[in-house]
Each structure stands twice: as C-alpha cells, then as structure tokens.
Amino acid sequence: MxxxxxxxxxxxxxxxxxxxxxxxxxxxxxxxxxxxxxxxxxxxxxxxxxxxxxxxxxxxxxxxxxxxxxxYIPGGSIASILHRFGPLPERVLALYTHQILEGVAYLHLNRVIHRDLKGNNVMLMPTGVIKLIDFGCARRLSCLNHTASSSDLLKSVHGTPYWMAPEVINETGYGRKSDIWSVGCTVFEMATGRPPLAHMDKMVALFYIGAQRGSMPSLPNGFSDHAKDFVNITLTW
The missing domain is CATH 3.30.200.20 (Phosphorylase Kinase; domain 1)
Incomplete structure (x- = not known):
C-alpha cells in the first residue's frame, strides 16, 4: 500500500x-x-x-x-484550502495557475511528466508560493505496489478520473498534453471548488471523458473571458 x-x-x-x-x-x-x-x-x-x-x-x-x-512543505494542499474556504477569486486563481504552469513547464523541459496533477498535489506555502508534489515517479510507485490490479484503478491514489485526460483513460499513453488537460481540470477545481464532471459518478465520468463525446463544462459566469478561454483550450480533446 x-x-x-x-x-x-x-x-x-x-x-x-x-x-x-x-x-x-x-x-x-x-x-x-x-x-x-x-x-x-x-x-x-x-x-x-x-x-x-x-x-x-x-x-x-x-x-x-x-x-x-x-x-517538507509547510502549509496545505489547494484541495484542503478549497475545502476550508471555498472557491478562489480569479485574481488569486491567476496567481496560482501561473506558478503551476511554471512548475509544469520546468518538469516538461526536463522530460518529466507529472501524471497526477490535481488540487491534492498542489501545495500552497504560507508565503503564497505554489509547490507541485507527487510527480515523475507516480507510475513507478504503482508498479512497486504489485497488489494493485488495473481493476483497482478508481480506488488507487492516482485513480481519480475527474482530472484524467482521455488518452490516459484509454491507456494510449501519458505525455505533456495529458498534464495540460489535468492543469485545466485543476484550474476549474480552484475556480468552482470541484473538478469538472464532479456531479457525475466516477465510472460515468470515466466513460464520458474516455468516449470523447460531448463538451467539457466551462467556467461559470462571473469569470473573465480569458479565464473561460484558458480552461476551454486546456480541456480540448
């Protein structure tokens, strides 16, 4: 385990x-x-x-x-911040998103794919600095834990489908683009308090994303066109 x-x-x-x-x-x-x-x-x-x-x-x-x-990162995850205080205002959302992208860009430049971007794996230091955790060796960790089978996907730490790109669900490979999809889901999570399709059951969401039919949800009214466009572009099949 x-x-x-x-x-x-x-x-x-x-x-x-x-x-x-x-x-x-x-x-x-x-x-x-x-x-x-x-x-x-x-x-x-x-x-x-x-x-x-x-x-x-x-x-x-x-x-x-x-x-x-x-x-050691003092502070809490973005997910815990959202749980305590609710969705983030857009000016704060933009600051955190910029830092997430800086971290992801650096990983990609060094040929490291994060594989598990979501609010739980984005830490917020008391100074306002964002730190990405749990990257790179996520797949190796799942390999080490031989007791986990593919049928345990949804039960595993890395098996929450709401942040997973279609190609990951369809097992056609991880890559830089799958990380970008997960960034979009994380921005949506920060903006609304929940990832896209959170109203759906996990299995339903898994099949919906994997089937690549229908559009992903957009940010609600109240957010700027820039923010809406950003999420829409990252969540493009």
Missing amino acids: CTFPHAHFSNRGQLIAVKQVSLDSSDPDAAKKEYSHLQGEVELLKTLRHANIVGFLGTSLFQHVVSIFME
Missing part, C-alpha cells in the same frame, strides 16, 4: 516529508528490481531545482517498505 507523505526528522534535525510504499514480498527479486528502477528515477528527480516543485532527497528500503524522502 501507498501512504500519503508524513513529516519526519533527518539526522541533522531537518524536517522532511516521507512517502512510503509496501512492496509485494511474494517475489523478492522482482521487488528488488523495481526498487532499483525507482532509485534511478529519484536520483534524476534529485537534480531538479525549481521554486514551484518539491525537492526530492533520496530513498531507502527496509523490510519491504520503500521510503521516498522529500522537501
């Missing part, structure tokens, strides 16, 4: 975040191989430095539990 990041102290007393994944112990060789691949990915992610993405620090393996160490 995969746990959400929690706080931990380093040997130097530094506060860091730790995400843990339990490996399938039934096949130790396969688990060790997958951990080796994960280590390689994290080593690459450690080289990334940007104001709007979380820093990776390293990994460890102990008794079939993989720990991934990351920069």
Whole structure:
C-alpha cells in the first residue's frame, strides 16, 4: 500500500516529508528490481531545482517498505484550502495557475511528466508560493505496489478520473498534453471548488471523458473571458 507523505526528522534535525510504499514480498527479486528502477528515477528527480516543485532527497528500503524522502512543505494542499474556504477569486486563481504552469513547464523541459496533477498535489506555502508534489515517479510507485490490479484503478491514489485526460483513460499513453488537460481540470477545481464532471459518478465520468463525446463544462459566469478561454483550450480533446 501507498501512504500519503508524513513529516519526519533527518539526522541533522531537518524536517522532511516521507512517502512510503509496501512492496509485494511474494517475489523478492522482482521487488528488488523495481526498487532499483525507482532509485534511478529519484536520483534524476534529485537534480531538479525549481521554486514551484518539491525537492526530492533520496530513498531507502527496509523490510519491504520503500521510503521516498522529500522537501517538507509547510502549509496545505489547494484541495484542503478549497475545502476550508471555498472557491478562489480569479485574481488569486491567476496567481496560482501561473506558478503551476511554471512548475509544469520546468518538469516538461526536463522530460518529466507529472501524471497526477490535481488540487491534492498542489501545495500552497504560507508565503503564497505554489509547490507541485507527487510527480515523475507516480507510475513507478504503482508498479512497486504489485497488489494493485488495473481493476483497482478508481480506488488507487492516482485513480481519480475527474482530472484524467482521455488518452490516459484509454491507456494510449501519458505525455505533456495529458498534464495540460489535468492543469485545466485543476484550474476549474480552484475556480468552482470541484473538478469538472464532479456531479457525475466516477465510472460515468470515466466513460464520458474516455468516449470523447460531448463538451467539457466551462467556467461559470462571473469569470473573465480569458479565464473561460484558458480552461476551454486546456480541456480540448
């Protein structure tokens, strides 16, 4: 199983975040191989430095539990902010969207696809700085957790369909464009408090997006034409 990041102290007393994944112990060789691949990915992610993405620090393996160490982000996720205070005004929405795009552009420049952009994975520091978390190795994490099958897609941390691009649902591949779709869904979420199609059941939304029939919802009246156009363009099939 995969746990959400929690706080931990380093040997130097530094506060860091730790995400843990339990490996399938039934096949130790396969688990060790997958951990080796994960280590390689994290080593690459450690080289990334940007104001709007979380820093990776390293990994460890102990008794079939993989720990991934990351920069600790004081503050809460955008999803938690929306839950507490409701939708964001457009001027704030624009500030956060700009920073999200800066972070995504940097990842894409370094050939890293986020794969799981949504309000839960966008952190807001008390200073107003946005940090993207849970990027890059999301797929490797799901590979490590061998107990999860494709039928568990909707139950998994990365299986919420409301932010998923059509090509992801149809399993024709992740890419920069699928991240852009998810950015649009996250902007819609910040503007309204909920992602597009949230009124639908998860399975219905999954099939609706995957079938690529019908239009995605637009931002409600009260938002500028610029904001509406931005969301419409990002949510283009």
